[in-house]
Amino acid sequence: MSNRQTRTDVILIGAGIMSATLGTLLKELVPDWEITVFERLANAGEESSNEWNNAGTGHSALCELNYTVEKPDGSIDVSKAVKINEQFQISRQFWSYLVKSNLIRNPQEFIMPLPHLSLVQGEKNVTFLKKRFEALSNNPLFQGMEFSDDPRKLMEWIPLIMKDRKSNEPIAATKIDSGTDVNFGALTRMLFDHLKSKNVDIKFKHHVDDIKRTSDGSWELKVRNLESGAVERHTAKFVFIGGGGGSLPLLQKSGIPEGKHIGGFPVSGLFMVCNNPDVVAQHHAKVYGKAKVGAPPMSVPHLDTRYIDNKKTLLFGPFAGFSPKFLKNGSMFDLLGSVKPDNVLTMLAAGAKNIPLTKYLIQQVMLSKEQRMEELREFIPTARSEDWDIVVAGQRVQVIKDTAAGKGTLQFGTEVISAADGSIAALLGASPGASTAVFVMLEVIKKCFPQHLKAWEPKIKEMIPSYGVSLVENPELLHEIHTSTARTLGLAGEKQYAYA
Ligand SMILES: Cc1cc2nc3c(=O)[nH]c(=O)nc-3n(C[C@H](O)[C@H](O)[C@H](O)COP(=O)(O)OP(=O)(O)OC[C@H]3O[C@@H](n4cnc5c(N)ncnc54)[C@H](O)[C@@H]3O)c2cc1C
Numbered sequence: 001m002s003n004r005q006t007r008t009d010v011i012l013i014g015a016g017i018m019s020a021t022l023g024t025l026l027k028e029l030v031p032d033w034e035i036t037v038f039e040r041l042a043n044a045g046e047e048s049s050n051e052w053n054n055a056g057t058g059h060s061a062l063c064e065l066n067y068t069v070e071k072p073d074g075s076i077d078v079s080k081a082v083k084i085n086e087q088f089q090i091s092r093q094f095w096s097y098l099v100k101s102n103l104i105r106n107p108q109e110f111i112m113p114l115p116h117l118s119l120v121q122g123e124k125n126v127t128f129l130k131k132r133f134e135a136l137s138n139n140p141l142f143q144g145m146e147f148s149d150d151p152r153k154l155m156e157w158i159p160l161i162m163k164d165r166k167s168n169e170p171i172a173a174t175k176i177d178s179g180t181d182v183n184f185g186a187l188t189r190m191l192f193d194h195l196k197s198k199n200v201d202i203k204f205k206h207h208v209d210d211i212k213r214t215s216d217g218s219w220e221l222k223v224r225n226l227e228s229g230a231v232e233r234h235t236a237k238f239v240f241i242g243g244g245g246g247s248l249p250l251l252q253k254s255g256i257p258e259g260k261h262i263g264g265f266p267v268s269g270l271f272m273v274c275n276n277p278d279v280v281a282q283h284h285a286k287v288y289g290k291a292k293v294g295a296p297p298m299s300v301p302h303l304d305t306r307y308i309d310n311k312k313t314l315l316f317g318p319f320a321g322f323s324p325k326f327l328k329n330g331s332m333f334d335l336l337g338s339v340k341p342d343n344v345l346t347m348l349a350a351g352a353k354n355i356p357l358t359k360y361l362i363q364q365v366m367l368s369k370e371q372r373m374e375e376l377r378e379f380i381p382t383a384r385s386e387d388w389d390i391v392v393a394g395q396r397v398q399v400i401k402d403t404a405a406g407k408g409t410l411q412f413g414t415e416v417i418s419a420a421d422g423s424i425a426a427l428l429g430a431s432p433g434a435s436t437a438v439f440v441m442l443e444v445i446k447k448c449f450p451q452h453l454k455a456w457e458p459k460i461k462e463m464i465p466s467y468g469v470s471l472v473e474n475p476e477l478l479h480e481i482h483t484s485t486a487r488t489l490g491l492a493g494e495k496q497y498a499y500a
Contacts, residue, residue: 004230004232004233005232005233005234005235006036006232006234006235007218007234007235007236008034008035008036008201008234008235008236009033009034009035009236009237009238010023010026010033010034010035010036010236010237010238010239010240011035011036011037011038011219011221011234011236011238011239011240012035012036012037012038012239012240012242013037013038013208013221013239013240013241013242013243013247013250014037014038014039014047014241014242014243014244014246014247015037015039015041015043015044015045015046015188015192015202015204016044016045016047016048016049016188016242016243016244017045017049017184017187017188017191017434017437018240018242018244018427018437018440018441019037019240019242020044020045020049020187020188020191020192020195020437021094021191021437021438021441022240022242022441022444022445023035023037023191023195023200024098024103024191024194024195025094025438025441025442025445025463026445027195027198027200028459028463029445029452029456029459029460030452030456031198034201035195035200035201036200036201036202036203036234036236037192037195037200037201037202037203038203038206038207038208038221038223038234039202039203039204039205039206040205040206040207040208040226040246040329041204041205041329042204042205043189043204044188044189044191044192044202044204045184045185045186045187045188045189045192046329047244047245047327047328047329047394047395048244048245048328048394048395048396048430048433048434049184049185049188049244049394049434050184050185050394051183051184051185051186051306051308052185052271052308052391052393053185053269053328053393053394054184054393054394054433054434055271055302055304055315055317055318056181056182056183056184056304056306056308057116057179057180057181057182057286057302057304057435058088058091058111058179058180058181058182058435059084059088059432059433059435059436060084060085060088060089060116060141060179060180060435061080061081061082061084061085062085062116062142062145062176062178062179063116063117063118063174063176063179063286063287063288063302064081064118064288064300065118065120065128065129065132065288065289065290065291065300066291066297066300067080067081067084068080068081068132068135068136070128070131074131075131075135076128076131076132076134076135078132078135078136078139081136081142082139082141082472084432084435084436085141085142086141086470086471086472087432087435087436087438087439088435088436089141089466089471089478089481089482089485090436090438090439090442090464090466090467091435091436091437091438091439092481092482092485092489093438093463093464093465093466093481093485094438094463094464095107095110095111095187095438095485095489096484096485096488096489097462097463097464098194099488099489100488103194104187104190104191104194105190107488107489107490108490109183109186109190109310110182110183110184110186110187110190111180111181111182111183111187111489111490111491112180112181112307112490112491113177113178113179113180113486113490113491113492114179114180114181114284114285114286114305115157115175115176115177115179115284115285115286116175116176116178116179116285116286116288117157117158117173117174117175117176117285117286117287117288118132118173118174118287118288118289119158119161119171119172119173119287119288119289119379120171120172120173120289120290121167121169121170121171122169122170123169123170125172125290126149126170126171126172129147129172129173129174130147130149130172132174133145133147133174139472140471140472140475140478140479141471141472141478142176143178144176144177144178145174145175145176146174146175146176147172147173147174148172148173148175149170149171149172151165151171154171154172154173157173157175157285158173158283158285158287159282159283160279160282160283160380161283161287161303161379161380163381163382164381164382165381166381173287175285178482178486178491179285179286180491181286181304181305181306181307182434182435183306183307183308184434203223203225205225205226205227206223206224206225206226206232207223207224207226208221208222208223208243208250209222209223209224209231210222210253211239211241211250211253211254211424212253212254212255213254213255214235217237217421217423218235218236218237218423219235219236219237219238219239219254219423219424220233220234220235221233221234221235221236221239237423238422238423238424238448239254239423239424239425240424240425240426240427240444241254241424241425241426241427242426242427243327243426244327244394244395244397244430245264245266245325245326245327245330245334245395245396245397245430246326246327246330247397247426247427247428248262248263248264248326248338248397248426248428249326249334249337249338250426251417251426251428252338252340254419254424254426256417256419256424258417258418258419258420259417259426260342260343261342261343261346261401261402262343262346262399262400262401262417262428263338263339263343263346263347263350263399263400263401263408264326264335264338264397264398264399264400264428265350265354265397265398265399265400265410266322266323266324266325266326266334266335266395266396266397266398267296267298267320267321267322267361267395267396267397267398268320268321268322268323268325268361268365268392268393268395269298269317269318269319269320269321269392269393269394269395269396270317270318270319270321270372270390270391270392270393271315271316271317271318271319271390271391271393272315272316272317272319272372272373272376272388272389272390272391273313273314273315273316273388273389273390273391274313274314274315274316274387274388275387275388275389276384276387279314279380279383279387280305280312280313280314281312283303283305283314284305285303285304285305286302286303286304286305287302287303287304287379288300288301288302289301289302289378289379295320295360296320296357296360296361296412297412297431298318298320298396298412298430298431299318299319299320299364301316301317301375301378301379302316302317303315303316303376303379303380304316315391316376316379316380316388317393318393319364319367319372319375320360320361320364321361321362321364321365322358322361322362322364322365323365323395324336325395326338326395326397327395328392328393328394328395330395343400345407345408346400346401346402346407346408347400347408348408349402349406349407349408350400350408350409350410351408352408353406353408353409353410354410357410369385369390370385372390373385373388376388396429396430396431397428397429397430398410398411398412398429398430399411399413399415399428399429411429412429412431413429413431413432414427414428414429414430414431414432414433414436414440415427415428415429416440416443416444416447418444418447418448422447422448422449422450423448425444425447425448427440427444438464442460442464442467465477465481466478466481
């Protein structure tokens with residue numbers, strides 16, 4: 001037991017993309033605040049934010065069909081797609097600001113331009129896709145989207161998928177070239193390097209065991225140094241719980257009333273990765289399909305070109321599954337340990353309601369490699385088993401809470417939970433995730449530092465010119481921002497095949 005104690009302005013728990021983003025924003029807004037980070041692993045961006053643990057899609061609703069829902073009258077509700085696209089524009093602006101200010105360099109190491117396609121089969125799905133295209137294509141946020149149900153055109157767009165396709169079913173796709181592949185792991189590491197250069201104290205191999213309020217309203221953390229075994233006490237006026245799947249247990253330990261009656265439902269994931277460079281070279285896009293009936297939205301199958309370790313790669317998945325762990329490097333007792341007297345009824349209600357989903361996830365875990373190959377062959381009819389390996393992806397912990405829709409309702413979004421006095425905040429959930437980290441961390445700032453917002457607004461607007469403005473309602477500003485961020489981030493198209 002050590003009696004090491006420190007006192008800082010801000011503590012960030014977890015070295016993922018969320019803490020990286022919040023730390024970077026705060027360092028720009030109030031450079032003299034002292035910030036300490038505690039991370040249980042040896043490096044930054046090793047859990048969900050790691051490039052191998054997520055799909056790397058810059059989610060802007062260009063191709064994800066679950067963000068546009070068909071209403072009972074047959075029309076398409078695009079409101080969620082517009083919201084997510086606007087949130088991604090905020091990330092693009094902040095990343096551009098960091099590059100322009102030389103705070104991070106070489107944007108091609110974390111973001112690459114890549115066409116985003118939605119692909120469907122069957123008459124009903126083709127009709128849906130066409131209606132979705134009509135609803136989106138005149139919207140300035142989705143400019144440049146094309147639709148085709150002509151197999152010859154599709155052969156040009158996605159040769160690997162169309163080659164040797166035997167099915168006579170109608171098939172159609174939309175394509176938009178302004179999509180991106182984002183290496184969130186690389187970005188997280190770059191942001192932590194930057195924070196280190198700004199004297200942020202980053203403590204790796206430090207596990208936060210407990211969080212308690214002190215008599216003066218600050219927060220005291222009990223932190224275990226995993227190398228020496230020493231237990232330390234660290235105090236801060238503001239704490240952000242950015243522990244990814246590990247956030248819920250820490251939120252529960254804080255004891256704030258806003259964290260009660262909330263549970264977590266862990267969903268694991270797998271990708272298939274292509275080990276044959278000839279196959280990898282035949283595809284250049286992210287192609288999202290439609291989720292199978294009964295499948296959760298995070299298991300929408302997609303075939304993605306990825307840029308990882310300075311190499312073009314091809315990933316298919318994710319296959320969702322069930323594991324009681326809350327982190328990839330977590331414990332088999334995580335789920336059980338998160339059941340508390342205040343959330344037991346919420347958890348039981350969720351358990352009863354989601355038996356089909358749990359069954360589906362367990363069935364998914366049991367799939368053999370050959371069964372997974374069969375799903376891949378719906379995308380690449382000629383796929384050969386020997387060309388593909390399986391990699392384990394990150395864990396997501398979906399929020400369970402009591403809502404107007406009933407007790408124990410499973411949520412698929414992200415949620416910021418904060419104390420009424422703004423002294424502590426936690427991020428729960430994992431979708432749309434890393435792509436919208438800047439928007440979500442600005443929400444944390446709004447909720448937790450309302451007294452500073454007025455003074456901070458000019459700097460926020462310098463970093464994010466569209467802050468507080470709807471881009472869809474200001475197409476000229478959108479055009480200006482889209483063009484300038486594309487130039488700064490190298491998304492204008494010139495180096496599209498830089499790694500090919
Ligand atoms: C399969 C899959 C696919 C995804 N695809 C996409 C995608 O295509 N696009 C997208 O935008 N998002 C995607 N996401 C979501 C995205 O990965 C997450 O939203 C994002 O990475 C979460 O970042 P984070 O910083 O909150 O968590 P993490 O990156 O998980 O970081 C949390 C950190 O906290 C640490 N930690 C936890 N508990 C403690 C503790 N007690 N003490 C100290 N440290 C602790 C962990 O070790 C970890 O390093 C995907 C996620 C998964 C799982």
